[in-house]
Amino acid sequence: MKLTIVGCSGSFPGPSSPASCYLVTAHDGERPWRVLIDLGSGALGAVQKYMDLEDIDAIFLSHLHPDHCMDLCGLHVAVRWGPDGWNRGRIPVWGPAATADRLATAYGFDLDPGMREEFDFQLWQEREPVTVGPFKVTPFTVNHPVPEAYALRVEVAEYDGTGMDRTAVLTYSGDTDSCQGLEDAARNADFFLCEAAFEEGRDDHIKNVHLTGKRAGEAATRANVKRLLLTHLPVWTSANTVVAEAREVYSGEVAAAVAGVHYTI
Template identity: 75%
Template sequence: MKLTIVGCTGSFPGPGSPASCYLLTASDGDRTWKIVLDLGSGALGAIQRYTDLEDIDAIFLTHLHPDHCMDLCGLHVAVRWKPGGWNRDRIPVWGPAATADRMATAYGLELDPGMHEEFDFANWTERSAVTVGPYTVTPYAVNHPVEEAYALRVEVTEPGDDGNAVRRILTYSGDTDSCSGLEDAARDADLFLCEAAFEEGRDDAVKDVHLTGKRAGEAAEAAGAKRLLLTHLPVWTSQTTVLAEAKPVFSGGVAVAVAGVHYTI
């Protein structure tokens, strides 16, 4: 499984990266499947560096803050108005219950049909897995001040180099502060892609919104994750600071996500 960091800046796009968006690529032995975790503001342009839009097999949204979902509006335009027509069926979109109506409202559409002609919307059920190609994706409710927010556990079984099946796990935190759901989602993950928007000391008065590098590291350690990749850093949060917070509390490898970088899991 390959992870491409399309966008990793928190809260709004930064000068070097769109907001949250992650492209996963994996094979089932017959063909390559591509799924997208979040499609935040600014991400639709950047993702076209790595894939044709028509090759996206499904989109999975962690929650409905604009920096995680708003470029679905632009993709709606691409699907609806591409000259010659869109050459695939509707794109499956999993998300919170309000996703379809929120996107229609954001674009100024009537709720019926809204964007239902372009997207096949499905609602998350907490800890109930869905399967697309080789991916099994399970949502875990997490601690963020919206009606529904989830971490996503992505499990993939691919053919190995020796022909035997290989199972890999990526967990993506979405946005959250510390909680048991996050640790459950990240249990034994090969790669834990975890937000660290806040800094210790600077943001201590703000509870139940975001993690610091320290709290992300603690969650990774408690979950037994193998690698930790810190993401969703706003422009005012220091990479150096969150790394320094995470390293003393996490025994595995830790780095900060950079837009345009690919990781093999």
């Protein structure tokens, strides 16, 4: 499984990165599959550095704040109005119950049909996995001030040519403060892509919104993850600060996400 950091800026695009968007690629033995986790403001342009838009196999939304979903409006334009047509059918989109209506409202459409002619909207059900190609994706409810917010556990079975060898696990926190759902989603993960929008001493008095680097590190330790990558850092949050906070409470490898960097999981 390959992870590409398309966008990792928290809450809105920064000078060096779009808002949240992550490209995950895996091969099922016949062809590569490409899914996007979140498609936040500013991300659609950057996605095109790494793939053709027609090669999107599915989109998984953690929640419906604009910095995680709003560039679906631009993707709708590409699907509907590209002069060469769209040759892949509707794009599957998994998200909260309000996803279709939220996007229609953002674009000024009537709710019916909204964007249903371009996207095949599917609803998350708590801890019920969905399968797309080689990916199994399971949503876990987390602690963020919207009606539905999820951490996503992404699993891919890897093969060595003689039989199934192992399952690679990537957990994405979405936006959350500390909670049991986050730790359950990350349990024994190979790679924990975890938000750390807040800093200790500046924001730690704010509860039920975002993690600090320390809180992210504590979750990583309790979940026994192998590697921690901090993401969703707003322009006013220091990568050095949150990484140092995480290292105080987590003994594994930790770094901050940078747009354009690739990881093999």
